[in-house]
Amino acid sequence: MLKHCSMGRFELCIVLVLSEVLFLPFTHELQTSQGQVLMQIRKHLEYPSALRSWESYFGDLCNLPSTEHMSITCQESAVTELKIMGDKILKMGDFNGFAVPNQTLSETFSMDSFVTTLSRLPSLRVLSLVSLGIWGPLPDKIHRLSELELLDLSSNFIFGSVPAKVSTLVKLHTLTLDGNYFNDTVPDWLDSFSNLTILSLKSNRFKGQFPNSICRIKMLTAISVSHNELSGKLPGLSTLTSLHVLDLRENHLDSELPVMPKGLVTALLSKNSFSGEIPEHFGDLGQLQHLDLSFNYLSGVPLSALFSLPNVSYLNLASNKLSGSLPDQLNCGDKLGFVDISSNRLIGGLPSCLYTSDNRVVKFDGNCLSIDSQHQNHGSYCKEAIIRRKQSRGTEFMVLVAAIIGSILVIGFFALGIFFLYKRNRARRTYEQHILPKAVQANSPSGVCSELITNARFISQAVKAGTQGSPVCRLFSYEELREATNNFDMSTFMGDGTAGQLYKGKLESGVYVAIRSMAFTKKSSVQNLKVRLDWLSKLHHQHLVSFLGYCILSGGQDDPSGNKVFLIYEYVPNGNYRTYLSENCPEKVLKWSDRLTILIGVAKAVHFLHTGVIPGSFNNRLKTNNILLDEHQIAKLSDYGISVITEEIEKLEVKGEGSKSGHRKQPLGDDVYNFGFVLLESLVGPIVSGKGETFLLNEMASFGSQDSRKRIVDPVVLTTCSQESLSIVVSITKKCISPEPSTRPSFEDVLWNLQYAAQVQATADADQKSDSTS
CATH class of the missing domain: 1.10.510.10 (Transferase(Phosphotransferase) domain 1)
Structure with missing residues (x-):
């Protein structure tokens, strides 16, 4: 370009050349980089049908028209939103050993590499990857997408725990992980998301208690943790003043019903183990439209105010232990269209607002009501339940009074005893305090000898250490195993099963283990064997004997009979x-x-x-x-x-196994x-x-x-x-x-x-x- 410039226009040519060199390549490089990342994502996802349009499109992907399965949004040549909806949807009945693996990406898929590629789109604010067959534990490097405001990874096959570094995504307002296989506890750091409005973790295998940290997220409007394995007490939720939807169906929560926020619109609490009476404050939930308390252990007379709530349209109290009778003059709200009080212990008549309305579906079978005797229990069934409940309450009251009086007397005697002991001999008191734990341990009320208790403590510590980030599966040396079993002495031999010999060993740390010895030929691939052993080490469940590690012993080419693999498990004593x-x-x-x-x-x-x-x-x-x-x-x-x-x-x-x-x-x-x-x-x-x-x-x-x-x-x-x-x-x-x-x-x-x-x-x-x- 310079040689074609005249002397008078030389300065202008220089400016044009510099702009071409400095600016045009830079813009083009940025677009190419983002495009290459998107194409790499498509490759990781094994070319899903939702991204088929990318094959024939040669323009900027940011300008690609959106579809119901895919959309890309860009700002200043950077991708800010990426939404992909796949077709690997898991349906009921797919748990048959074939459909689940077929719905996932292949064995070559690497979750770690995939997330690494995603992190090269640092401007992402919205990431939605649904039903794509993604599998594996979620890597903590997902936190590199620090601008994320919405993260939706639902209907995939992600397992393990939610990594703690996700808590650094402080801009998140929507977190959706539905329909995966997360099997750890619900994180207790969720209050790090001060802007979170929607939290949805349903249809996983989350266990443990409902975390109190959720109650500190003031902006929450919807919580869905249904179809998991949560247990224990549900804390009070009154601090969540913005909460409209609460879905905790099909867990194992077993407390009384806690205080709910007054703005609640939908409350789904069915198929848990909630007990006690329905609290009075439920009758003040003026915004409530949909309430499902079915299949719990709720007792007492149903709260009359529930039926007359101004906005309630669906009320399900079925399959509880509700008793007594509903008042004849019960008022029903104008919007109430469905009521189910079946399979309880209700007596008396059915109020007219539940019996005569043509615009309302009412189910009441399985009680002791004085109507529709064909589908009601005998009256004595429900009356006996009421009598037992009253007697139980009286007994509980007497027990409580006795416990209070007993506690006062015990505290008084205890204080008096401490006073005299302190005055008589401080040294003797100190000595008794030191020997008391030993005496208790030696006379354990469980009837289990102290040696087993000690062994169990070591084993529990080993397993606990493995579940908190320490490597559960480790390589043991053959020398360690020989020392643990006294050179595989017959006194440690536990049996000769269909898959090798079993020995009891004691590691140097004091942990008791079970060691399985299996022979293999030289034709077997040691590398493939290690892959399978590493896979075995990832199977963690409270009802599985914990796999702690392995040792592969090679006898060499001249001695194939010396090839052995040792599998080390926790020792289960009983x-x-x-x-x-x-x-x-x-x-x-x-x-x-x-x-x-x-x-x-x-x-x-x-x-x-x-x-x-x-x-x-x-x-x-x-x-x-x-x-x-x-x-x-x-x-x-x-x-x-x-x-x-x-x-x-x-x-x-392997005896007893088919082909x-x-x-x-x-x-x-x-x-x-x-x-x-x-x-x-x-x-x-x-x-x-x-x-x-x-x-x-x-x-x-x-x-x-x-x-x-x-x-x-x-x-x-x-x-x-x-x-x-x-x-x-x-x-x-x-x-x-x-x-x-x-x-x-x-x-x-x-x-x-x-x-x-x-x-x-x-x-x-x-x-x-x-x-x-x-």
Whole structure:
């Protein structure tokens, strides 16, 4: 350009050249960089159909027209909003061992690399990646997107915990993680989001208590944590003055109903374990439109003011323990269109506003009302409940008075004793204070010897350390294992199972462990074996025996018989479930409610193995002697995931396993079928040696009549169960061991039925206890 410039226009040419050099390439480079990042994101997501339009578009992606599945917004050549909606939507019934893995991205997908790529769009304010099959734990580097105001990662397969560094995204006003597999506690630092208005964590596996930190987020308008495993007390929410929607359905919350904010519009609290009476202040929630308190343990007379709230349109109080009668002159709000008070213990008549309106749907079956006798219980059923409740209240009052008086006397005597002891001998008092904990420990009321308590403490510390960020899975040296087992002395030998020999060891730290020794041939790939072992180390669940690490010993080319892998697990001290079903130890035999608790724990663990990890773990050797009980009688499943390891170990004899092709055809069916026999043994007791599946199936066929059950079912079960609870388990057991795999239930269905049976049994036990007290 310079050689074509005349002398008079030379300065102008210089300016033009400099502008071309300095400015045009810079702008072009920035656009290219952002475009390259978007294309890299598309590659990470394995070219989803939602981004198909990117293939034929050669312009600036910022100008690409939005669709219902994709939109990009840019400002000053930087991407500020990215929304992608995929088609990998998980539907009910997809938990069958095939659909879940097929709905995820391939094994080559790396969540860490994907988030690293996303972080190269630092101006992002809105990021929505829904139903794209993304899987893996969420990396803490997501915090690099410091401008985020909305984050939506729902309907994917993200598991583990929400990383703490997410708390630095202080500009967030919407956080949506629905429909994933997060299985840690709900973070207690959520109040870091002072601008948060919408918090949605529903349909995950969050556990622990509802965090108090949520109550300090003043801007919240909606909280949805339904379909999780939250337990314990729900704190008061009155400080959340902006809250309009509260959805806590299907958790395990078991407190009384707390104080609610007055501006609440929708409250969904069904299928928990809330108890006590409906608080009076619920009648002051003038903005409330939708209230669902069904399937809890609420008692007392239903609050009349609920029916006349000015804006209420939906009111569900079904399946509680509500009693008494509704007033004849009950007023119903003009907008009330649906009422369900069924399956309670209500007596008397039905108020006219619930009985005569054509514009209102009312359900009232399963009470003791004086109308519609065909669908009502006998009046004595509900009256007895009221009497028991009054007696219980009187007893509670007397106990409270006695406790207060007793406490005053104890405090007085205690203070007087301290005074005399202090005056007589300070040194002696100090000595007694030092020896008191030892005396208590030596005489533990649990009946467990001090050595087991010590071992349990070490094990708990080891497992706890692993769940708080320390590496649970570590490489053990062969020398460590030899020292832990006294060179694998026979005194440490625990058995020779279908997957190697088992030894009890004691590590240098004092932690007791179980060590499984398995042989493998030289043909096996050590690298592939390590990958599978690392996968096994990521399976963390309270009802799984914790996998602590491994050691691979190579005997060299000349000695393939010396190739071994050692799997190190936590040591579970109290034996296996089968021994607690045996009549040989009558003092240990478990009653029905205890058996249900153990079965539910194992079912939760297996459901986690199927759906809570990617890829899922199937063929988990479900049998009663692989269910171990710790010192607190908590069930822990052992030998899970072994089939994944043995696939990589050639020439290892695994008895009782079918062909690999057979496993792949029915991966979920095998676990459901085998668990059916665990259920059956829980009903009839351990099967006598020499009688196997044929005997069990014949026994199952005899469950049709009540007389046959009395002949077959374990007497301990018959004397400690309710007939309804027993029938539920018998029914699901029959389905589990169906000869036709396609007719067997999902493990989610199995778990639901067991939890329902336990709930029915708990109600029966409570009623029986109340009757005996009366």
